[in-house]
Amino acid sequence: MRGSKKIGLYFGTFNPIHVGHLTIANYMVEFSDLDEVWLVVTPHNPHKKKNSLLDDVHRLTMVRIAVEDYPKLKASSIEFDLPQPNYTVNTLAHLEEKYPEYNFCLIMGEDNLKSFHKWKNYEVILDRYAIYVYPRISEGRTESQFIDHPAISLVEAPIMELSSTFIRNAIKKNKNIRPMLPDAVWKYLDEMNFYR
Template identity: 75%
Template sequence: MKTSKKIGLYFGTFNPIHIGHLIIANYMVEFSDLDEVWFVVTPHNPHKIKKTLLEDHHRLAMVQLAVEDYPKLKASNVEFNLPQPNYTVNTLIYLEEKFPDQNFCLIMGEDNLKSLQKWKNYEVILERYHLYVYPRISEGIVENQFSSHPKIQRVPAPVMEISSTFIRKSIKSNKNIRPMLPPEVWNYLDEMNFYK
């Protein structure tokens, strides 16, 4: 009989994935009870403008390159074939049907927790899934109606103040931001001349 794994889903456009994402995902898998973390590459976040995104397959390729050496971290393109825009609740239900043996949880930053009540069917998410929340410095600890929810677990992961937006702007202005990206991702971006 298959043993059920606890899988943390880390959603994002990862445009591009950077060391901040990797550090958080790796911390979650090493210092919480999660067995794996899947980077779910979102084709279109309903709250983001599509035109600023690199094509889906390029963002997925960079995530795959970034996690190659981390057996507990995986890249997932599950949302590529789901109706767009993608809503987390639909993806969770789809994954549950596709992998009935696995136990899926959500990983999110403190900032997302703040706006959770704006999410589609957020009550269903809270009822059925555990949320692992990592801190964001700009937000501090958010006290809201979810603060003491039994399904919400705060994980004291390192606070990462690197954003994909900052990386894209820096590349455009010809700054060397190599240390902020996994080397394979930097090489890919550089060869493809992305964000310039």
């Protein structure tokens, strides 16, 4: 029997976490039936070059300080302890075992939904978990084979065209991008001299 508390899992490298991430996570928890959103910091995505990725502990710290004032948002390091390379389906199984009282759901951008059929055991995920999808403008709104699936809910969250890559590059060029980051995250980055 699944628990009654609904937890949305929002995965990302959060390198760094920015106001776009925060806006989407907060929108999901306030305007859907989710009780909490956990921002799951992924240790290192094999599809991303590792050299620009801050250490796991620093990215987790930034997510923690970003969500401090939002009681329904939590930072999660659950994937840090799982064998690498890790797959979402394994994380979900691990979370279910660890927190049987919760009902876990996935949060993903529309762009991820398009490549969802390439995910390991995606059929198992669709069969067992609800998926909340937020729009991404850059990909254009094309119909995905999953759009009408009963497990999938489209949530009309604000479209945030802000990327961590853009922020890292701007910091390198000494641009002031302070409004794009939660204040505590900006201070932490600045003090630690990250991405310069």
